[in-house]
Amino acid sequence: MPQAFSSLRINPDRMLDSFTQLAAIGATAGGGVDRPTFSEAHLAARRWFREHIEQNGFEFRADGAGNHSAFLSCGDSSAPTLILGSHLDSVPNGGRFDGALGVIAALEVLKTVRENRISLNVNLEAMDFTDEEGTLVGLLGSAALAGHLRLENLQNPRGGQERLVEGMKRAGLSDESMLSAARTKESLAGYLELHIEQGKRLERAGVNIGIVTAIVGIWSYRLSFIGKADHAGTTTMEDRRDASLGAGAFTLAARELVMRDFSNCVVNVGKMEFAPGAFNIVPARVDVSLEFRSPDEDEFNRLDKALLELAARESSRFGLELKMEFLGRHSPSLMDDKVRAAFAAACDDLGLSHMPLSSGAGHDGQSLADLCPVGMIFVPSVDGASHSPREFTKWEDCVNGANVLLQAALRLGSG
Amino acid sequence: MPQAFSSLRINPDRMLDSFTQLAAIGATAGGGVDRPTFSEAHLAARRWFREHIEQNGFEFRADGAGNHSAFLSCGDSSAPTLILGSHLDSVPNGGRFDGALGVIAALEVLKTVRENRISLNVNLEAMDFTDEEGTLVGLLGSAALAGHLRLENLQNPRGGQERLVEGMKRAGLSDESMLSAARTKESLAGYLELHIEQGKRLERAGVNIGIVTAIVGIWSYRLSFIGKADHAGTTTMEDRRDASLGAGAFTLAARELVMRDFSNCVVNVGKMEFAPGAFNIVPARVDVSLEFRSPDEDEFNRLDKALLELAARESSRFGLELKMEFLGRHSPSLMDDKVRAAFAAACDDLGLSHMPLSSGAGHDGQSLADLCPVGMIFVPSVDGASHSPREFTKWEDCVNGANVLLQAALRLGSG
Numbered sequence: 163m164p165q166a167f168s169s170l171r172i173n174p175d176r177m178l179d180s181f182t183q184l185a186a187i188g189a190t191a192g193g194g195v196d197r198p199t200f201s202e203a204h205l206a207a208r209r210w211f212r213e214h215i216e217q218n219g220f221e222f223r224a225d226g227a228g229n230h231s232a233f234l235s236c237g238d239s240s241a242p243t244l245i246l247g248s249h250l251d252s253v254p255n256g257g258r259f260d261g262a263l264g265v266i267a268a269l270e271v272l273k274t275v276r277e278n279r280i281s282l283n284v285n286l287e288a289m290d291f292t293d294e295e296g297t298l299v300g301l302l303g304s305a306a307l308a309g310h311l312r313l314e315n316l317q318n319p320r321g322g323q324e325r326l327v328e329g330m331k332r333a334g335l336s337d338e339s340m341l342s343a344a345r346t347k348e349s350l351a352g353y354l355e356l357h358i359e360q361g362k363r364l365e366r367a368g369v370n371i372g373i374v375t376a377i378v379g380i381w382s383y384r385l386s387f388i389g390k391a392d393h394a395g396t397t398t399m400e401d402r403r404d405a406s407l408g409a410g411a412f413t414l415a416a417r418e419l420v421m422r423d424f425s426n427c428v429v430n431v432g433k434m435e436f437a438p439g440a441f442n443i444v445p446a447r448v449d450v451s452l453e454f455r456s457p458d459e460d461e462f463n464r465l466d467k468a469l470l471e472l473a474a475r476e477s478s479r480f481g482l483e484l485k486m487e488f489l490g491r492h493s494p495s496l497m498d499d500k501v502r503a504a505f506a507a508a509c510d511d512l513g514l515s516h517m518p519l520s521s522g523a524g525h526d527g528q529s530l531a532d533l534c535p536v537g538m539i540f541v542p543s544v545d546g547a548s549h550s551p552r553e554f555t556k557w558e559d560c561v562n563g564a565n566v567l568l569q570a571a572l573r574l575g576s577g
Numbered sequence: 578m579p580q581a582f583s584s585l586r587i588n589p590d591r592m593l594d595s596f597t598q599l600a601a602i603g604a605t606a607g608g609g610v611d612r613p614t615f616s617e618a619h620l621a622a623r624r625w626f627r628e629h630i631e632q633n634g635f636e637f638r639a640d641g642a643g644n645h646s647a648f649l650s651c652g653d654s655s656a657p658t659l660i661l662g663s664h665l666d667s668v669p670n671g672g673r674f675d676g677a678l679g680v681i682a683a684l685e686v687l688k689t690v691r692e693n694r695i696s697l698n699v700n701l702e703a704m705d706f707t708d709e710e711g712t713l714v715g716l717l718g719s720a721a722l723a724g725h726l727r728l729e730n731l732q733n734p735r736g737g738q739e740r741l742v743e744g745m746k747r748a749g750l751s752d753e754s755m756l757s758a759a760r761t762k763e764s765l766a767g768y769l770e771l772h773i774e775q776g777k778r779l780e781r782a783g784v785n786i787g788i789v790t791a792i793v794g795i796w797s798y799r800l801s802f803i804g805k806a807d808h809a810g811t812t813t814m815e816d817r818r819d820a821s822l823g824a825g826a827f828t829l830a831a832r833e834l835v836m837r838d839f840s841n842c843v844v845n846v847g848k849m850e851f852a853p854g855a856f857n858i859v860p861a862r863v864d865v866s867l868e869f870r871s872p873d874e875d876e877f878n879r880l881d882k883a884l885l886e887l888a889a890r891e892s893s894r895f896g897l898e899l900k901m902e903f904l905g906r907h908s909p910s911l912m913d914d915k916v917r918a919a920f921a922a923a924c925d926d927l928g929l930s931h932m933p934l935s936s937g938a939g940h941d942g943q944s945l946a947d948l949c950p951v952g953m954i955f956v957p958s959v960d961g962a963s964h965s966p967r968e969f970t971k972w973e974d975c976v977n978g979a980n981v982l983l984q985a986a987l988r989l990g991s992g
Contacts, residue, residue: 254853296857320856360811378810382856393963394845395793395870395937396775399836401961406846407832410825417822421814430809431821432856439848441797441868442711443964453856455810522810546816548808549858 167572168511170278174561177270181560184210184250184266185258194551195262197252199297199321200329207250208333211265211290220272220288226339227306228292228330234272237285237575242351244282244575246271246567247289249526251297257553259358259560263541265290267356267564271571282575284351291526292333298326301492302340304526308533309344313337350534352501352574353527356563358555359540360523360548370562372519372540373505377528378455379462379494385412385473386485391438391446402444403481409434409448411476416469420454424465428522429454457494457520495528501537501574508569514562523548535574539566582987583926585693587979592685593972599625599665599681600673609966610677612667614712614736615744622665623748626680626705635687635703641754642721643707643745649687652700652990657766659697659990661686661982662704664941666712672968674773674975678956680705682771682979686986697990699766706941707748713741716907717755719944724759728752765949767916767989768942771978773970774955775938775963785977787934787955788920792943793870794877794909800827800888803898806853806861817859822895824849824863827888834887835869839880843937844869872909872935910943916952916989923984929977938963950989954981 187210188195188203197204211230215222220232231247248264268288275286292303298321305311316337319326330336359365364372389403413431420429433451454469456462470486477484502518509516519540527536541563544554602625603610603618612619626645630637635647646662663679683703690701707718713736720726731752734741745751774780779787804818828846835844848866869884871877885901892899917933924931934955942951956978959969 253858360808361813362816380810380857391965392961393775393938394847394868395795395843395939396963397843397937397961398776399832399843401777404832404845406828406849410828413821413825414829417814417819428810428812428814430819430857430859432809432858432860433851433854434821434849436848439866441847441866442795442845443847444845445847451854451856453809522812523808524810546807546812548811550806 163573163576167280167576168569170274170568170572172270172274172561172564172568176273177266177561177564178557180214180269181262181266184262188252190255190551192551194255194257194553195252196255197250198254199251199293199295200333204251205332208290211250218273225307225343226335227303227343228333228335229289229303229307229343231287231289232269232272234276234286236275236280236282241284242349243287244284244351244571245287245289245353246355246571247291248355248357249291249294251293251295253295253549255551256549257547257551259553259555260360260548261294263358263555263560264356267560267567270564271568274568284575286571294526297321298329301524301526301529304529306340306343307345308529310529311340313341316340347533352498352535353530354501354567354570355525355527355538356567357525357538357540358553359519359543360546361543362546363519364540364542365544365546367517369517370514370559371509371516371566373502373516374497374521374538374540375502375518376457376497377495377521377525378457379459379492380453380455380524381462381466381491382453382489384487384489385450385452387448387450387477388483388485389446389481390444392444394442394444397444405445405448405482406436407480408477408482409450411479412450412473415472415476419468419472423468424461426458426461427454427456427465429469455522459494492524492528495531495536497537498535501535501570504570504573505537505539505566507573508566511569512562512565514566537570539563578988578991582695582991583984585689585983585987587685587689587976587983589976591688592681592976592979595629595684596677596681599677603667605670605966607966609670609672609968610667611670612665613669614666614708614710615748619666620747623705626665633688640722640758641750642718642758643748643750644704644718644722644758646702646704647684647687649691649701651690651695651697656699657764658702659699659766659986660702660704660768661770661986662706663770663772664709665705666708666710668710668964670966671964672962672966674968674970675775675963676709678773678970678975679771682982685979686983689983699990701986701990709941712736713744716939716941716944719941721755721758722760723944723948725944726755728756731755762948767913767950768945769916769982769985770940770942770953771982772940772953772955773968774934774958775961776958777961778934779955779957780959780961782932784932785929785974786924786931786981788917788931789912789936789953789955790933791872791912792910792936792940793872794874794907795868795870795939796877796881796906797868797904799902799904800865800867801900802863802865802892803900804861804896805859807859809857809859812859818896820860820863820897821851823892823897824865826891826894827865830887830891831884834883838883839876841873842869842871842876842880844884870937874909907939907943910946910951912952913950916950916985919985919988920952920954920981922988923981926984927977927980929981952985954978
């Protein structure tokens with residue numbers, strides 16, 4: 163890397179100005195934002211991004227999946243593109259930093275590179291990916307860009323078919339356009355993302371930057387514990403086949419299993435649905451929304467087996483039937499070694515402490531990991547708050563992250 | 578009792594014909610009936626009952642609470658009324674016997690008394706009480722008749738305000754009419770009801786008739802276990818305050834407590850509601866629908882204390898807050914000794930075995946127990962099935978029950 167590059171820094175005030183403008187769109191009383199994919203607030207944030215790109219004299223690009231970007235031609239016209247980015251959608255009643263910081267920092271890196279008239283071996287693109295959070299599908303824009311999206315992903319979306327069709331219509335997208343957004347391996351130099359940690363590890367360790375080693379995979383099931391509806395007054399306790407007992411015992415035992423034997427993993431029972439669901443009827447059926455995460459594929463297989471055995475055991479202990487519906491998986495994604503090294507060198511040059519971390523959350527990088535070199539960095543989340551209006555990262559840490567993103571992009575783009 | 582009375586029997590074929598006509602109204606594919614209060618099917622059953630009463634030459638009566646009855650003047654015009662009855666509404670997708678058997682048997686008793694030109698010290702009334710099952714309020718017609726109904730019971734009904742208003746409108750009822758249906762103590766000689774057991778005790782014991790000692794009381798709460806919504810991937814297992822753990826542990830422990838220390842009681846967690854309720858968010862709040870029943874007031878107080886302490890303990894074990902909303906109580910109701918003795922004597926005369934039983938279900942008799950002598954008998958439920966299309970009682974047992982009802986009414990009405 164040319165020596166002059168290492169003294170470059172992003173402009174913290176300019177970045178803060180953009181960040182603040184964006185945070186006002188869909189702002190909630192609690193200090194967060196509410197921008198589920200293709201909601202009015204999300205569409206407004208997308209319009210703001212487009213106008214901001216154009217007002218700043220960048221080329222605005224939009225693909226068939228609704229991914230929006232600023233393109234900076236700082237390399238040959240035939241040079242591959244290094245994408246920097248994140249997403250502008252939020253979970254319902256989410257925070258200001260998740261996604262937005264990465265998009266704003268990416269654009270700030272492009273501004274910094276352009277104003278310093280830097281030539282690289284790559285062109286740069288600052289991207290807002292569509293529907294990262296999964297209001298509709300999850301990692302939708304990045305899957306489309308990576309060529310992984312299939313028509314069936316659009317036909318049984320987790321947010322419901324009607325909502326997806328309606329949202330795509332509002333955003334001017336179609337199934338056909340979605341499936342046409344794939345890019346080639348040759349066109350891509352890599353993908354870098356700055357994100358908040360969404361956990362407490364950096365804060366507890368007092369470290370500036372987390373360099374992501376892997377994005378955990380996610381497996382999910384709907385487990386149905388099935389007993390028998392009976393009158394809750396006239397049926398003796400002994401005679402009941404109460405579905406709540408299997409569901410409750412499984413939830414408690416799954417937590418203990420993971421804490422004892424799978425310390426790299428997490429498990430969540432995010433929802434139970436009771437049927438028939440009345441005060442005076444013994445529950446005949448409880449549907450359990452189960453999700454578990456691991457950074458390692460072998461560990462996934464072991465955990466999967468252990469959890470399903472546990473469900474079967476707790477189910478039969480209470481005389482219940484068990485039905486298991488596998489809802490899908492995202493495999494764990496390893497981050498690229500060269501990108502990790504570039505992040506580490508950038509931190510060292512900037513005098514910032516860093517540590518390796520796995521990402522417990524899914525991110526767009528996992529869609530791209532088999533297509534091009536992918537890397538991510540985290541900055542500390544105060545008290546680990548995430549997907550909440552309480553989400554907060556000190557501005558100094560945001561600036562640190564943007565500078566590491568800049569320096570790593572310069573290294574990778576001139577190497 | 579005049580000796581001639583003891584040879585009287587109801588007409589089994591005539592009763593079966595009426596029972597079968599009624600069971601066809603709102604019949605479901607599974608062999609049950611679906612007649613929630615003031616549904617089309619329920620209104621049709623009510624019309625059938627009215628026409629049947631009138632075609633059989635009885636006086637049809639309707640009060641302001643929508644209670645319908647056949648009146649038989651078999652005593653002085655100033656004599657008190659002995660009410661026999663039950664209800665024509667069903668739970669959604671319920672059975673043919675629950676309620677309907679008691680109404681049909683009551684009317685059959687009146688037919689038998691009339692055709693034998695019997696004079697008694699009481700007049701007889703065969704009654705269908707409004708909304709016993711609680712689609713709208715629960716024990717609604719009997720509470721109104723007993724003078725216990727208050728305007729506030731109509732303003733926060735368990736079935737929802739809109740549904741109650743709409744249903745009352747369809748049935749031609751109003752708040753004012755409801756509150757005007759009260760009868761006086763002096764006007765009533767008692768209330769007798771034949772019902773299916775809804776449990777397995779008679780079948781297991783091989784006994785013909787259960788003579789109810791008490792109708793259990795019901796207390797209900799909404800318990801809210803409150804933790805913190807967090808990202809289910811990035812929050813370590815140790816850092817979570819997962820509301821599902823308190824709710825699950827409480828459900829399991831409540832069952833153990835009742836089975837160990839409160840063998841006369843039952844407890845049910847019929848529903849849990851998770852918030853926010855997503856696969857990838859640690860549950861912040863679980864609302865638990867808790868109901869427990871006891872035939873004894875002192876035991877209720879002990880069980881209440883023990884359950885709430887348990888909820889507090891399981892809640893704090895997982896770092897959760899607990900909110901408790903008391904939703905109401907029905908006190909246990911003791912059946913009248915004289916009525917019980919009349920049932921027992923009737924069984925003995927008929928050569929039917931009998932045993933004392935508490936009723937785990939609520940019944941209209943509990944509304945009337947402080948107003949007049951109340952008694953109930955149960956006939957065996959095959960496999961204990963209840964509130965289900967599988968509900969079944971052998972016709973021979975139905976006939977036995979109707980004859981016990983007849984004989985007890987004759988004893989009480991001529992004593």
